[in-house]
Amino acid sequence: MALALCLAAPAAASAITVYAAASLREAFPEMAPAQTYNFSGSNELALQIERGAPADVFASAAPEEAQELFQKGLCSRPVTFATNVVVMLVPNGNPGHLKSVYSLRQGGHTIAVGIPGVPIGGYTRELLARMRLSSILTNNTVTLEKNVTGITAKVALGAVEAGFAYVTDGRIVSDRVEIIRLPRWAQPPVRYQACIVHRAGADTAGAQKFMEVLTGKRGRTALKKGGFGLPPKA
Known part of the structure; x- marks a missing residue:
């Protein structure tokens, strides 16, 4: 009697866990939908990683958080993978009648701004200081x-008359907000950096593959589609 040879199917690659800046919430799942994501403020995510959170990759909206983890030996050398610009968002219909950011000088309006510790909060304050x-x-x-x-939620719901966010976030809710561009000369250098987290039990191989996708054609295509700027190819 012939014996049937049973070949085990190769095990599917397990998903890695990516801790990423909230502004990447659309681009990353489109680029790599099979992964597990935790989107929030970069500073909050970095703190969680310092405390042992089970992240395999960290993607920050500013270099400071990733560089600090690197200096502490908690992640690989960060790589810049995207850029962005700060804009002012207003609800559809512009209820505050704001023609530009200068319209806010007269006071009496309601605006949403990032807290000082989060990248968008720092970028916003730097831009306003330059202006x-x-x-x-x-x-x-x-x-x-x-x-x-x-x-963006506060602006889209009309809870405030204006808010400062990235242009990519304005695009996500473009059906509910209007984007008011801010001067190029006043823009701070918004750079996104990612690194592989060093921790016991981390999926380093999976994280490396994710980084290759992120900096490769598929990643750059997804980021460009989402409105992000791209650094020169290495």
């Missing part, structure tokens, strides 16, 4: 948000 408009954060009623998702 000598820091006073709008005291002349108006300001709602502080932990990440860009909170900012």
Whole structure:
């Protein structure tokens, strides 16, 4: 009697866990849908990783968080994979009648801004300082948000008259908000960096493959589609 030879099917690659800035919530799942994602403020995610969170890859909206983890030996050398620009968002119909960011100088408006510790909060304050408009954060009623998702939600719902976020976030809710561009000369250098997390039990091989996709054609295509800028190819 012939014996049937049973060949075990190769095991499917398990998903890695990616901790990423909230502004990447659309681009990353499109680029690599099989992974497990945790999207939030970059500073909050970095703190969780320092405390032992089960992340395999960390993607930050600013270099500082990733570089700090690297200096502490908690991740590989960070790689810049995308850029962005800061814009002002207003609800559809522009209820505050804001023609530009300068309209906020008169005060009396409601605006949503990132908290100082999160990248979008830092970028916003740097941009306003360059434009000598820091006073709008005291002349108006300001709602502080932990990440860009909170900012765009407040604007899209009409809970505030304006909010400062990335242009990519404005595109995500473009059916409910209007994007007011800010001067190029005042833009801070918004750079996204990613690294492989060093921890016991990390899927280093899977993380490396993710990084290759992120910096390769598929990743660059997804990021460009989402409105991100791209650094020169290595």
